[in-house]
Amino acid sequence: xSEINKDPTYNLKVILRxxxxxxxxxxAWERRYGLxxxxxxxxxxxxxxxxxxxxxKWLIERQGEGLRINRAVKLWRSLEQTGQEPLEAMPQEGSPxxxxxxxxxxxxxxxxxxxxxxxxxxxxxxxxxxxxIAQAFxxxxxxxxxxxxxxxxxxxxxxxxxxxxxxxxxEHFASSLAIRRVDALIAASPLPSRxxxxxxxxxxxxxxxxxxxxxxxxxxxRGWDVVYLGANVPIARLEATIKATNPGLIILxxxxxxxxxxxxxxxxxxxxxxxxxxxxxxxxxxxxxxxxRIPGYFLGESLENVVSSIESLLVAPPQLPETAQPSEDYQQxxxxxxxxxxxxxAYIWDVIQAxxxxxxxxxxxxxxxxxxxxxALNLGELNLIQPEFNWLSDLLENYHVPxxxxxxxxxxxxxxxxxxLDNRGRPILDWIAGKS
Numbered sequence: 001x002s003e004i005n006k007d008p009t010y011n012l013k014v015i016l017r018x019x020x021x022x023x024x025x026x027x028a029w030e031r032r033y034g035l036x037x038x039x040x041x042x043x044x045x046x047x048x049x050x051x052x053x054x055x056x057k058w059l060i061e062r063q064g065e066g067l068r069i070n071r072a073v074k075l076w077r078s079l080e081q082t083g084q085e086p087l088e089a090m091p092q093e094g095s096p097x098x099x100x101x102x103x104x105x106x107x108x109x110x111x112x113x114x115x116x117x118x119x120x121x122x123x124x125x126x127x128x129x130x131x132x133i134a135q136a137f138x139x140x141x142x143x144x145x146x147x148x149x150x151x152x153x154x155x156x157x158x159x160x161x162x163x164x165x166x167x168x169x170x171e172h173f174a175s176s177l178a179i180r181r182v183d184a185l186i187a188a189s190p191l192p193s194r195x196x197x198x199x200x201x202x203x204x205x206x207x208x209x210x211x212x213x214x215x216x217x218x219x220x221x222r223g224w225d226v227v228y229l230g231a232n233v234p235i236a237r238l239e240a241t242i243k244a245t246n247p248g249l250i251i252l253x254x255x256x257x258x259x260x261x262x263x264x265x266x267x268x269x270x271x272x273x274x275x276x277x278x279x280x281x282x283x284x285x286x287x288x289x290x291x292x293r294i295p296g297y298f299l300g301e302s303l304e305n306v307v308s309s310i311e312s313l314l315v316a317p318p319q320l321p322e323t324a325q326p327s328e329d330y331q332q333x334x335x336x337x338x339x340x341x342x343x344x345x346a347y348i349w350d351v352i353q354a355x356x357x358x359x360x361x362x363x364x365x366x367x368x369x370x371x372x373x374x375x376a377l378n379l380g381e382l383n384l385i386q387p388e389f390n391w392l393s394d395l396l397e398n399y400h401v402p403x404x405x406x407x408x409x410x411x412x413x414x415x416x417x418x419x420x421l422d423n424r425g426r427p428i429l430d431w432i433a434g435k436s
Contacts, residue, residue, distance in 0.1 A: 004054055004087065008039040008047035015048050019056045020138060024221070026056070028188030033073040035059065054087055063134055066127045110140055114149045118156050121174035122166060129177055142185065142221065146214055147303050150178045154210060164398045175210065182213045186220060186228070193223035196248040196314050199241070201229035203252050203266045206259035211281065211303065215251060218307050235266050242273055249314055251299070254281040257388050260290055261375035271295050276317050278310060287387055293379050295323045326380035329427055334377040336424035341370060347416040352409065365409060368392065373428060382431040 016023060029035055036052035055076075062072035079086040107113070113136045120129035136145040157174045160166035200216050202209060209231045216228040227245055242250075250270060254263040260283045270277045277296035284290050285301045297317065299309050337344075345366050352362055368388075376384045396406055414432050421429060 005050040008049050010048045010050075010053070012046055012048070015053060015056065018053050019060065021056055021060065022137065022142075024142065024188065024190070025137070027190065029056075029059070029069065029073075032188065033069070035073055035076065051087075058087055064131070066131065068130065108139065110136070110144060110148045113145075114153050114156070117149055118153045118174075121153070121157060121177065122160075122170050124170070124173055126177065129174075130181075133181060143218055146182065146185075146217065150181065151210065151214065151303065154178055162395060162398060164400075178210060179213060182210070182217055186213070186217050189217065189220035190223065192220070192225035194225065197225045197227060197245055198310070198314075199227050199229060199245060199247045199250045201233040201250070201252055202231045203254055203259050203263040204232055204234055205262050206254050206256070207231045208253075208255040211255075212251070212253045214303055215253075215306060215310075218303075219310065222307060222311075233266075235262075235269055238266065238269065239273070242275060247275055249310065250275055250277050251310070252277065252279045252296075254279070254283055256283055257287075257379075257384060258371040258375040260284070260294075261378040264294055264379060267295050276313060278313055280306070287384060289381070290379065290384065292321070293324050293381075295320055324380055326378065330377045330380055330382075332424040333427045334374060336421055337370075337373060337377070337428060340420040340425075343420045344413075344416045345370075347419060348409075348412055351412045351415070369413060377428075382427060385431075 010018075012023065012026075015021070015026065030038070036048065036055045038046040038048045038052060041047050059069065059072050059076070062075065063069060067075065076086045107116070113132055117129055117132045117136075120126075120132060133145065133149065136149050140148075154171075154174055157166055157171050161168060161171045198219060200212050200219075202212055212228065212230075216226045219226045227247070229241070252263050252266060254260045260281075263279060263281075267277050267279070277294075278299050279294055279296045280299040280301075284294075284298060291298045297309075297313055297320070299306050348366060349362065372385045372388050373382070376382045393403070393406055397403060410432070414429075417425065417429055417432060
């Protein structure tokens with residue numbers, strides 16, 4: 001190979017056209033790995049050489065062969081350390097040591113790429129899944145890939161699990177890949193260019209983090225200073241965190257009824273701090289009535305417009321809507337239920353175990369119904385439990401659990417409540433009487 005010109009000649013626009021790389025990706029490579037290493041013009045603009053162009057193409061080719069970028073850079077460095085020129089040292093096409101090309105499992109449309117990624121995840125094929133995502137980012141904007149491939153792909157795999165067409169290990173594998181990819185994109189995001197700070201978190205008990213991660217990524221891509229607190233954030237330390245970070249907005253996400261209740265508790269605390277709250281999540285789409293109970297701004301049912309919604313709130317937040325409050329009867333019922341829950345669980349154990357229900361199944365069932373009863377009482381409406389019951393009933397049916405088992409369980413639960421709750425628990429008794 002003849003010597004490649006290393007004179008800094010080309011601007012960024014030429015590099016993007018010649019290599020097909022995205023600007024954010026290139027900046028991340030330069031910042032994290034020092035490859036390539038452009039010089040600066042007197043005006044501070046990056047200038048690249050032909051050697052830089054070939055370096056970028058070399059790294060992209062290694063990714064096409066299945067290497068992650070950090071491994072590709074490591075290979076480049078190792079070749080340099082042995083005195084080899086990386087652009088000359090790699091075997092030529094057809095050489096026995098040339099790794100075979102990886103089969104592409106997806107087409108070129110975003111829907112085809114999502115289907116290919118889902119299939120790769122279900123097959124536990126990490127290499128293929130990562131290749132498909134790399135291809136998608138080469139063709140489509142970052143937000144499009146994150147929503148249309150990763151988020152909707154995870155939703156599709158979750159639905160396959162729910163209908164007993166995929167197992168929990170496949171779902172966890174896919175979630176791990178998606179979260180790892182978004183984490184890497186967040187780490188490679190540009191430094192904040194806007195002064196207002198945003199906190200993003202999940203309320204106590206909420207472990208589903210993908211949507212909050214995407215919000216963090218999208219806002220950072222636009223230059224916002226976002227502090228991501230992660231899953232299951234305790235309320236006890238929130239005041240100290242707010243004082244330390246001085247945010248202009250806090251964003252919370254809940255996917256389940258019981259975490260909507262902890263989100264409400266967190267929202268009530270935040271209301272006294274003067275920091276505005278925005279929120280979203282699957283449960284608020286599934287049960288729209290919940291939105292009237294949260295003192296905050298609902299961000300919408302999808303992520304497509306979430307950035308514009310957040311930016312509008314930061315500029316000019318509207319007046320908060322009025323929120324419904326739990327009745328005194330509900331507060332007393334909640335107190336009564338919490339007092340008697342250990343006795344209620346023990347009663348159910350004694351009755352149900354004799355009917356052959358497995359120990360872990362009984363534990364899950366008791367925890368599920370108890371947390372939703374308490375959540376609904378905190379939220380001020382026991383009928384909010386019904387969609388969760390419908391979800392559980394359909395799940396059991398999908399997994400071929402006879403419907404009469406769940407019906408029998410509810411009857412025993414009703415008996416346990418009648419045996420242990422006093423008159424304060426009447427709202428719970430009246431509600432469950434119609435379910436058993």
